Amino acid sequence: MKTRSRRRNVGGSPDSPAEGTSFFTRTVTALLRRISPASSTDVDDRASQQKIAWITDPHFDHAKLETWRLWADEVLAHRPDALVLTGDLSEGDDVSYQLRCIADTFDRPIYFVLGNHDFYGKSIGDTRRQIIELCREIDHLHYLTDCAPVQLAENAALVGDDGWGDATEGDYKNTTVRLNDFQLITDFQTSPPDSWQSILQQEGRLSGERLAAKLAALPSTINHVLIATHVPPFRESCWYEGRTTDDNWAPFFVCGGVAAALRAAAEQNPDRMHTVLCGHTHHDGDAEILPNLIVHTGYSRYGTLDIESMIDVTSDGFHVPRTHHTSS
Numbered sequence: 001m002k003t004r005s006r007r008r009n010v011g012g013s014p015d016s017p018a019e020g021t022s023f024f025t026r027t028v029t030a031l032l033r034r035i036s037p038a039s040s041t042d043v044d045d046r047a048s049q050q051k052i053a054w055i056t057d058p059h060f061d062h063a064k065l066e067t068w069r070l071w072a073d074e075v076l077a078h079r080p081d082a083l084v085l086t087g088d089l090s091e092g093d094d095v096s097y098q099l100r101c102i103a104d105t106f107d108r109p110i111y112f113v114l115g116n117h118d119f120y121g122k123s124i125g126d127t128r129r130q131i132i133e134l135c136r137e138i139d140h141l142h143y144l145t146d147c148a149p150v151q152l153a154e155n156a157a158l159v160g161d162d163g164w165g166d167a168t169e170g171d172y173k174n175t176t177v178r179l180n181d182f183q184l185i186t187d188f189q190t191s192p193p194d195s196w197q198s199i200l201q202q203e204g205r206l207s208g209e210r211l212a213a214k215l216a217a218l219p220s221t222i223n224h225v226l227i228a229t230h231v232p233p234f235r236e237s238c239w240y241e242g243r244t245t246d247d248n249w250a251p252f253f254v255c256g257g258v259a260a261a262l263r264a265a266a267e268q269n270p271d272r273m274h275t276v277l278c279g280h281t282h283h284d285g286d287a288e289i290l291p292n293l294i295v296h297t298g299y300s301r302y303g304t305l306d307i308e309s310m311i312d313v314t315s316d317g318f319h320v321p322r323t324h325h326t327s328s
């Protein structure tokens with residue numbers, strides 16, 4: 001296994017998936033994930049056929065309007081064919097508002113999952129139901145937790161699920177961490193603290209089960225799959241200040257349920273490449289869990305808005321440079 005942290009250290013239900021939404025097919029060739037960015041010359045030689053803007057943990061509620069506008073202009077300037085957002089868009093009712101703004105601004109497919117902050121002020125189930133309703137209203141908005149696999153190319157697909165810090169890793173019993181989740185998400189507010197661990201575990205397990213079903217449903221012609229989720233699935237992908245998580249934080253920053261689904265899928269499909277995009281820790285890094293299972297964790301800082309990567313899909317590969325364009 002190989003892990004690598006990148007640069008800065010700045011602070012920083014539906015209880016079952018619904019039936020499939022429309023498939024989004026593009027005529028691009030194989031996606032080949034690169035753990036190391038290719039040189040600009042390499043990319044030029046391959047001629048990008050599709051660009052996907054990856055955004056994680058924007059926390060739009062912390063950004064000023066002018067920051068939002070600058071960020072949107074910057075994203076538009078890259079002319080992405082689609083956007084992928086890996087959670088923590090905002091909090092409470094602002095999540096729907098922000099999604100509407102994004103949908104109004106970007107007239108192309110917008111794929112997203114929700115992060116823990118997106119559930120603040122409601123229950124997990126009510127939040128998801130509200131977002132599913134919104135996506136039924138807006139054609140190009142796709143909540144991946146509620147979506148069947150999205151076909152991106154003849155042999156490439158996108159799947160996703162929220163994930164949850166599911167108390168399967170680290171020392172839950174002795175942790176000193178108390179996330180706001182327990183005060184601001186109804187499921188925890190209305191339950192005694194001694195039941196929280198089982199709620200966390202259930203959320204992680206359900207996320208893993210939904211993801212496993214989607215991965216199992218992929219046809220054999222799909223040999224490159226991109227997986228969007230919020231919480232790092234593995235400890236090795238849970239970065240903080242250049243290191244991976246300790247036992248105190250791991251219960252809330254690793255989703256073991258999703259990890260199990262990913263590992264099983266990768267082991268059962270050795271010829272299929274599994275590339276995971278996630279956030280939640282606000283510190284970035286890469287982790288190669290298996291030769292065909294790589295996790296990229298994205299960076300965030302409250303009050304600024306970034307583009308985690310403009311993903312180039314080329315004729316012979318998938319280029320994911322981690323250049324950040326901060327609009328603040």
Ligand SMILES: [Fe+2]
Pocket residue numbers: 057059087088115117280281282300
């Ligand atoms: Fe976040």
Ligand SMILES: [Fe+2]
Pocket residue numbers: 088115116117230279280281
């Ligand atoms: Fe988060």
